[in-house]
Amino acid sequence: MTEPEVVEDFFGVYLLYCLNPKYKGRTYIGYTREPNRRIMQHNRGTWAGGAYRTSNKGPWKMVLIVHGFPNNISALRFEWAWQNPTKTTRLQHLYLKKIPRQESEFQFKLRVLSEMLRVGPWCRLPLLIRWLEKEYFEEFPVTRKPPEHMKICYGPVKIKNLKKIDNVGYEDKSEECIICCRLIKSYQSKIKCLNQFCVLVCHISCLADRFLEPGEYIPIQGSCPLCDIKLKWGDLIRKIKGCSLDLNGDCGVTDETLSGNDEVIPSNVADEIDDEQPSWFLDCKEDL
Numbered sequence: 649m650t651e652p653e654v655v656e657d658f659f660g661v662y663l664l665y666c667l668n669p670k671y672k673g674r675t676y677i678g679y680t681r682e683p684n685r686r687i688m689q690h691n692r693g694t695w696a697g698g699a700y701r702t703s704n705k706g707p708w709k710m711v712l713i714v715h716g717f718p719n720n721i722s723a724l725r726f727e728w729a730w731q732n733p734t735k736t737t738r739l740q741h742l743y744l745k746k747i748p749r750q751e752s753e754f755q756f757k758l759r760v761l762s763e764m765l766r767v768g769p770w771c772r773l774p775l776l777i778r779w780l781e782k783e784y785f786e787e788f789p790v791t792r793k794p795p796e797h798m799k800i801c802y803g804p805v806k807i808k809n810l811k812k813i814d815n816v817g818y819e820d821k822s823e824e825c826i827i828c829c830r831l832i833k834s835y836q837s838k839i840k841c842l843n844q845f846c847v848l849v850c851h852i853s854c855l856a857d858r859f860l861e862p863g864e865y866i867p868i869q870g871s872c873p874l875c876d877i878k879l880k881w882g883d884l885i886r887k888i889k890g891c892s893l894d895l896n897g898d899c900g901v902t903d904e905t906l907s908g909n910d911e912v913i914p915s916n917v918a919d920e921i922d923d924e925q926p927s928w929f930l931d932c933k934e935d936l
């Protein structure tokens with residue numbers, strides 16, 4: 649067994665490969681600061697903090713991890729683009745779609761990765777492409793090699809995270825979604841974390857995508873992708889609707905918090921949400 653390499657201030661985006669015969673060959677892309685803990689969570693299920701999409705489909709192997717991102721936001725954006733190559737402006741022109749019968753899901757994800765590493769802004773980052781499982785290693789095609797300055801390496805990592813909150817260097821572009829990197833067009837489609845020290849600003853739909861269970865219309869809960877606190881969807885929506893919430897307090901909303909907030913959606917603007925937002929946004933207004 650190779651000694652793990654110690655890496656400080658780790659921000660990684662990983663690729664999981666499913667070993668379960670029923671789902672064999674499925675893949676999953678995720679972001680983590682602690683890959684060793686993260687893979688255990690995926691394999692234990694949602695109760696341990698694993699993602700809904702991977703739960704009960706294990707065992708999963710963390711095959712590959714790309715790291716060396718300057719901060720969590722940069723890594724999250726990489727994750728989103730890797731998951732959504734046709735929606736990402738940087739990759740759209742390549743029309744990256746899986747070729748049926750010619751490539752596996754795994755090979756497709758590697759192909760997307762090889763393209764991502766060659767375009768800006770990622771081609772300028774000092775990234776490391778680490779194969780955690782040697783038997784899954786695949787050489788990048790000669791014409792699709794990552795830039796010279798990126799390192800391809802092998803073997804496990806041991807993480808030594810020095811900074812707890814790592815939004816250093818983040819400029820406040822508050823109208824840009826931290827997850828998908830696109831502009832947040834209307835005021836209503838913006839969502840923020842309930843942790844007052846967290847800088848998460850994103851589209852409601854981008855966060856919902858991360859929280860949603862298959863077959864569900866309304867997310868229930870999930871972890872903030874930046875600060876990792878547990879967030880209940882209802883609390884987030886309540887906040888958008890103009891009710892503030894104290895993290896340390898309970899979820900009760902008083903008249904004072906209702907009237908003292910400037911984030912109430914005017915009814916005329918609320919109508920516009922219909923066009924842009926999926927139905928769950930309106931649905932949950934009734935429930936809460």
Ligand SMILES: [Zn+2]
Pocket residue numbers: 825826827828829830850851854
């Ligand atoms: Zn977004």
Ligand SMILES: [Zn+2]
Pocket residue numbers: 841842843846847848872873874875876877
């Ligand atoms: Zn947060």
